[in-house]
Amino acid sequence: MDVVNPATGARVETYDDHDEDDVEAALDRSEQAFKDWQTRPLREREQLLANAAEVLRENKQEYAETMTREMGKPISQAVGEVEKCAWVCEHYAEHASAYLEADHHPSPPGSEVKTEHEPLGTVLAVMPWNFPLWQVFRFAAPYLTAGNVGILKHASNVPGCALAIEEVFQKAGYPDDVFQSLLIPSDLVDNLLTDSRVRAATLTGSGPAGRAVAANAGDQLKKTVLELGGSDPFVVLDDADLSAAAETGAWARNLNGGQSCIAAKRFIVHTDVYDEFLGSLTDEMDSLVVGDPANEETDIGPQAREDLMETLHEQVTASVEAGATLVTGGEPLDREGAFYPPTILTDPPEGCPVDTEETFGPVATVYEVDDEESAITKANDTPFGLGASVWTQDRDRGERVASRIDAGCVYVNQLVKSDPRVPFGGVKDSGYGRELSEAGIKEFVNRKTVWIE
Structure with a gap:
């Protein structure tokens, strides 16, 4: 993947693509990582997310400059974007426990009925270049904290941002492979969607891309969240x-x-x-x-x-x-x-x-x-x-x-x-599902009813 600075038209960096073998290996690692990650106490996952907020703030100038170089975002707005990513991490670090607390329901005397919120597994995220850090963190912060693991397929013009995000979670102390970035072309996305190890998918992007993801995921009976275009x-x-x-x-x-x-x-x-x-x-x-x-x-x-x-x-x-x-x-x-x-x-x-x-x-x-x-x-x-x-x-x-x-x-x-405090998403051709707030963290969980007699 060639990075072309849109302010100058000059190629500034080149990254090696991942291939089908890399995708296969990443899926295996993701599945193994989930087995341990889902059992980690929620409070521990919250603390790691708080660590990620600190990493973002400590390195905000570096990450901002990567955005500016790769997709032309004015540097002051890029710094603001990194700060917003830290904010969403802090929000879920503070509120995930309350959002995911079991819901209790009316039941006969002597019984207890509740809904628990359990993670699904590997979530594939197909993300755009326009807010290259924020779009990713607004999915990753809640979904990882709920106990899922993530694989990111980022836009091909922001590979440095994709790897920087992976670095944030590594520096924050997350276990290996809980979050992975794959530098792959769009034609490999279908393979990921149809693989049984991927349990759900989220996409932010164009209408045609959203329809393609929804069709392929729907054929596999996989939950999707789509945030598409707007006018x-x-x-x-x-x-x-x-x-x-x-x-x-x-x-x-x-x-x-x-x-x-x-x-x-x-x-x-x-x-x-x-x-x-x-x-x-x-x-x-x-x-x-x-x-x-x-x-x-x-x-x-x-x-x-x-x-x-x-x-x-x-x-x-x-x-x-x-x-x-x-x-x-x-x-x-x-x-x-x-x-x-x-x-x-x-x-x-x-x-x-x-x-x-x-x-x-x-x-x-x-x-x-x-x-x-x-x-x-x-x-x-x-x-x-x-x-x-x-x-x-x-x-x-x-x-x-x-x-x-x-x-x-x-x-x-x-x-x-x-x-982060309020649900976000669209209707009609702008997609479906919600991100952020309590609604966002519950999109990719199993709402399991447990009846105890």
Whole structure:
């Protein structure tokens, strides 16, 4: 696997792939590791996870620089990502025992009935490049602590991140092979899914990848959790705080170079405040610094790969040709690297790419609507259902509108985000299952009913 720095286009490192024999050996080791790991006291597993948080914080600059080098994340955001990984480890180190405590049920006199939560075994994780540490730790922290073991198939452009994650668990004192990273091409994933030693799978990625994993795992009757794409609406009602909405909206669209499933992508704005909000949003996006991701002052680095930037630009170009209005941005920057500027399109014709497809980059689409009802209809006019953001100074109104939006999570007067304390996941084409919080740690356990007479 060649690592190409997207800020320069230069190859910076090469890693040897694992082959089918390596996969077979890893599965054997994983199965053996599970036999011991599942018997370890939960308190011991919690302590090891707390150790992992310490390793992450002690080495946060090193891990952040690996992310920046491999996929172009601005260094300040990369450091923040490592800190968030430490947070999720600390969360489950503190709360796993409470989350996994047996549930007791009504039963006849003299009997006891409870539900225990037992691990399943080896969990395969197929993870993307956009949050190369966070996406992994939000699965690994709960699933490993529940007593499962993990095998990671990471995106091929972030092999250094994959090996760094494996290193974190090693340094934290985890037993050998409780967590393994395999540097394999996508065509070997099917072999893993169909192997009887893999008991469950989780994927964060594209819709087609999710469907393929779900189909293969379903054929084997294996549990899956899928977190797929999103085209999140950002609804600005007529009584919104426009300054706050524009400032947060610009960041919600452009964080991580806009390469986020839960980024604000479709801005749906009430006609009474449309012009003012559009002007403020444009000013905010134009003020963002695009540049060297190794520079602390940079807000937006390069797109993760040249081909991804080209696809994004094709979506913008086709939409403008179909009749959308280009307000700002819209052309790759004339410089070395895969840099694309913050871009705003308005009046997108129905059916054009930015209207119907997920745009995975710093491109905002702005719609004008006449009233609250039209805003809700437009927000739901998408096959995706990951997140949504609603802006109004009336909290009751915000809650009412939020209840009518088809999404896995809706934030009122806040950007959409994942937080260890609350469940995260989508509906419709955005996938199924939940990560994080109590719901996340219970996705891959056997909820065993035990009746004691």
